[in-house]
Amino acid sequence: MKLFTSVHDVPSIKQFVEDALELKANPYAHQDLGKNKTLGLVFMNPSLRTRLSTQKAALNLGMNVMVMNLDKEGWALETQDGVVMNGSTVEHIREAAAVMGQYCDILGLRSFPKLKDREEDYSEDFFNKFVKYCAVPVVSLESATRHPLQSFADIITIQETSTMQPDGRKPKVILAWAPHVKALPQAVPNSFAEWMCKAQEEGMIDFTIAQPEGYELSEEFTQGADIQYNIEEALAGADYVYVKNWSSYKEYGKVLNYPEGWMMDNEKLKFTNDAKVMHCLPVRRDLELSSEILDGPNSLVIHEAGNRLWAAQAVIKAMLEELK
Amino acid sequence: MKLFTSVHDVPSIKQFVEDALELKANPYAHQDLGKNKTLGLVFMNPSLRTRLSTQKAALNLGMNVMVMNLDKEGWALETQDGVVMNGSTVEHIREAAAVMGQYCDILGLRSFPKLKDREEDYSEDFFNKFVKYCAVPVVSLESATRHPLQSFADIITIQETSTMQPDGRKPKVILAWAPHVKALPQAVPNSFAEWMCKAQEEGMIDFTIAQPEGYELSEEFTQGADIQYNIEEALAGADYVYVKNWSSYKEYGKVLNYPEGWMMDNEKLKFTNDAKVMHCLPVRRDLELSSEILDGPNSLVIHEAGNRLWAAQAVIKAMLEELK
Amino acid sequence: MKLFTSVHDVPSIKQFVEDALELKANPYAHQDLGKNKTLGLVFMNPSLRTRLSTQKAALNLGMNVMVMNLDKEGWALETQDGVVMNGSTVEHIREAAAVMGQYCDILGLRSFPKLKDREEDYSEDFFNKFVKYCAVPVVSLESATRHPLQSFADIITIQETSTMQPDGRKPKVILAWAPHVKALPQAVPNSFAEWMCKAQEEGMIDFTIAQPEGYELSEEFTQGADIQYNIEEALAGADYVYVKNWSSYKEYGKVLNYPEGWMMDNEKLKFTNDAKVMHCLPVRRDLELSSEILDGPNSLVIHEAGNRLWAAQAVIKAMLEELK
CATH class of the missing domain: 3.40.50.1370 (Aspartate/ornithine carbamoyltransferase)
Structure with missing residues (x-):
């Protein structure tokens, strides 16, 4: 290499x-x-x-x-x-x-x-x-x-912790946009999407991206992903939820208005298949992701950083x- | 550990x-x-x-x-x-x-x-x-x-350089407050006091603290120390003088007024038993401690830093x- | 040492x-x-x-x-x-x-x-x-x-790349002042001059310094060097041109007015013996030294840094x- x-x-x-x-x-x-x-x-x-x-x-x-x-x-x-x-x-x-x-x-x-x-x-x-x-x-x-070293660590973490589901289906992985106070780069979600799309091609996972209108990533990175705009529907049956904020690609670098309900918390976790929760860190607690998740058994964030x-x-x- | x-x-x-x-x-x-x-x-x-x-x-x-x-x-x-x-x-x-x-x-x-x-x-x-x-x-x-690594180095330095006095008495160690232009933490004197009180308990030294009124350290760190307010009396017979400024614990973080005569110099060294002089560094020359001491044979400050x-x-x- | x-x-x-x-x-x-x-x-x-x-x-x-x-x-x-x-x-x-x-x-x-x-x-x-x-x-x-580590690397580079000329003469090395927008120290040219004067004494090279009026270095560093004020004349027959800006030593630390034509470029290179061009870096492109030289076969700057x-x-x- x-x-x-x-x-x-x-x-x-x-x-x-x-x-x-x-x-x-x-x-x-x-x-x-x-x-x-x-x-x-x-x-x-x-x-x-x-x-x-x-x-x-x-x-x-x-x-x-x-x-x-x-x-x-x-x-x-x-x-x-x-x-x-x-x-x-x-x-x-x-x-x-x-x-x-x-x-x-x-x-x-x-x-x-x-x-x-x-x-x-x-x-x-x-x-x-x-x-x-x-x-x-x-x-x-x-x-x-x-941010390819991050994405590589992410797929290592998923592979290490996942087991084939009883019904033979592959782990369902969701990239879920979350709120933030600052305009952040798209580097982490672009890269995560790109890696997950390839992992999906290799038969390792199923991959969905959920974000509000206007926050769509560049299509260059999302080929093959299922794109959703309703976070609760996207979470249905999820095994891994990757929470991350990013600024708009379309209205470049802007923080757009978004509907309520995009912070990941235990209420939303109920829609999932008791999903593991991931984040690249640093994370804004109780803005992107609730403290109850971060401090609870579903969080993989420290393992993932390791x-x-x-x-x-x-x-x-x-x-x-x-x-x- | x-x-x-x-x-x-x-x-x-x-x-x-x-x-x-x-x-x-x-x-x-x-x-x-x-x-x-x-x-x-x-x-x-x-x-x-x-x-x-x-x-x-x-x-x-x-x-x-x-x-x-x-x-x-x-x-x-x-x-x-x-x-x-x-x-x-x-x-x-x-x-x-x-x-x-x-x-x-x-x-x-x-x-x-x-x-x-x-x-x-x-x-x-x-x-x-x-x-x-x-x-x-x-x-x-x-x-x-x-600042425990400092205090540990300090007692190493005392032990390394001290010999039992002819009259069989243990080395007398004085922590002496000195002037400064800034409000400094109490970390170094707290820690030094704490270590010297324990060294006194272990029979290694005798320990005295001298400071102006209002500069008393928290009692949590000074149990067993002889507390003095007159610097010249405190220095009598001292084998080691540990010079250090700190801000007030009582009026927390304040620089209080203090009487003249707290800078350590050769005049004051005469009250001691030809004491070795210590300081954790950085030291303000001719404000906390005179240059004549720092550049003379009684100073241990570089040895102590080593x-x-x-x-x-x-x-x-x-x-x-x-x-x- | x-x-x-x-x-x-x-x-x-x-x-x-x-x-x-x-x-x-x-x-x-x-x-x-x-x-x-x-x-x-x-x-x-x-x-x-x-x-x-x-x-x-x-x-x-x-x-x-x-x-x-x-x-x-x-x-x-x-x-x-x-x-x-x-x-x-x-x-x-x-x-x-x-x-x-x-x-x-x-x-x-x-x-x-x-x-x-x-x-x-x-x-x-x-x-x-x-x-x-x-x-x-x-x-x-x-x-x-x-800046003696720089000058040492410079003479290593000259020695490594030079061969005795067909006519038996030693490599001709020119230190050539060049324009800059800031007032720079004389450390690099002082040092280069000092090393080249000694290398000249050891019979390794011939050494010339060229600078506009007012930019003469301290004589402490230039004993034995041929001092020139006309850049084109100085470059005649040069095998190595060491390009560098410095501020005035005489009017200390000042950027003085200087005549046009001191930036090193391919036009001026024609006066030389197809000279190798050196610079300690960082270099201001197209102000001190032209991009065409830096990106061309005569530049030694990266080799020299190595x-x-x-x-x-x-x-x-x-x-x-x-x-x-």
Whole structure:
């Protein structure tokens, strides 16, 4: 593996989940693979889970890790070509990325969208230029439009906790929009949808997305999903509910009005098949998701965050294997 | 050891000091203990000595270390339960702490008091919730009311440098309040008092606290100490003077008026038994403590800072031994 | 080696370049040397190349590395003696440096000039006090007046890529001033000049400096260099052009008016002997140096940045050898 930015970099989700669960069972078995190899983690935005889990994953594999908070420890980067750099940008991404590639065998990059210009964000211009100019394998630590390490951890969690239902049916997974006070990126839901659609193709799950009018995700990510606008109907028979807020894709980056009743709570859980509840975290308690669910037996959120480690370790291991 | 937040977590100071001095004599003897174990250091406030000495201690024990400046690299945490999180806090400590516990075998936490509300600070609400929800052993890197790694280093330093006096008496240790321009927490003096009272019980030292009226520490920390209000009388015959400013506990967090003559200098050193002078650092020169003392033969401050390493290493080693 | 702050710490450039190229050929051959040794990297200013390359160099040598962004994670340091510290400085450099020396076997320090007071900056007061009080070997990660790791990487790059000319002459190296929008330190050009003058003495190169009137560097750094004011004449026959902006030394820290034509581009490259073009980075594209050069075959800037690693590794190795 030379690039991990979306589900399209993964030949088989089923196999990749198995790889991750093998690492979970035996975390330190591959330390020779990472010996004298260096992972550089570049953050343009804050991070807690991703920073720690990816760092730990690389350490488990015997690698060295260097963390660079480019937003705080560095300076503003220029991304446009043909610009006379007489303004506030200090270095062009062509040089900055190439230089980081000189010191690292693998790079991780986090770069959020600005939510101002849909075309710019969805072009993944910054991310793609970084990948192009650094000239080493790159792991996405969340880009403008996707968060694949999160989605991989999500499907690991579902696979690990699910059992075929008595009637032989596959687990029913719902991505359920939830309220928030801020305009959030679509990266997590885009990515989750993309992974679940492929998992559905591989026969692992059945996948439904529920959101209010105006909150439809880009169709690029939702091919094959059942799209619902009534949350209670969508929840019927659900085995997993993945709760997440996102801002509008159509009216880009906006927080639109929405009908009441989209916060996930025990009342709504009754419509499900005693569903497990997931969230990528950080979660706004009692706004997106009720405390009673988060503190109760149906919540998988901490388990799911724990699996971020094995997702990252499986990705980095696959990259190390091609470096050799 | 599963928790290190105060002297109450230490069965015997004398034994623990011996453990630390053994590590100082042989720093790298226990690297198998830390192999593939990870220490996470979480800072809600700035740090120099604590950050570096604790990191180095863990490296000496063969561990991996991940540092998280949650105040700068992360986001605001909610600590109250039952709050609809529609404000500025991004994540609840229940999730944040639990997630960090997923990636680390031991966690260290620094969290200063706000000095606004005594009850809130002295409840150690934030710290205790972190300990509860992270579900792994926790080392205090200084909490609202205590700084136990500092106090442990302090008693190591006293034990290492003291010899029984010719008349058979134990070393006399004075905690001496000193002026400052800012309102500082009581964490260091509380903790120092608590450790010295226990060391006195164990027959290691005699302990006196000297401060101006209004600067008395909470009695919870000073049981058994001789309390003095006249600095010159308190210094009589002292073998160790521990200089430190703190804000008022009674008029909580306030800088009160105080009589002249509380800065420690060579004039006042004459009242002592050629006492060694200690300070946890950072120290305000010629405000708390004179430059002539700091640059002279009576100062132990750098030696004392050096011992922070062995204090941390003894604590982490004791925790690793129970992890196995 | 106990100190690396300028070319004066290097007995023979030729030999030191050979050492670095040997490390480049065999990066992991000396890991026993760094075992259980700790490098502390202290940054008073931002860094990308220096931070990553020096960290990686130490890891290659088997060391532990602790990074301290003292400007962001720490607090303001006092450097003057005899000052009552009742203002905004929290700790004196005497204590801060001494404490860091307690936890680290080697320290690296970055400290930029303020460009307000020439005498203060050129005294290297802060840097020298840090060296004095920390009491361990110190590597400059760029000081007020010099950037020796950069200059070392530069001469490594020249040596690695140059071949004696057909007519038996040595490579001609030009340091060429270039425009910028900000007032930049003279550290990089001072240091480059100092190293090239010594390399010229050792018979490795011929060295010329070209700058507009008023931009002359301090003569302390340029002994033996050919000084030119006409860029086109200076470039005649050049094999290497080192492009760099700096603010005035004479009218200290000022950006003076300058004649047109100092940006390096393909037109000016025609005057040279198909010269290789170098820059320490970050570079302002199409202001200092044209994009066509940076993206073309004559640019060495990424290669040069890559050599920062081997420069740092050779320096740290030389220090480790004297620690043993």
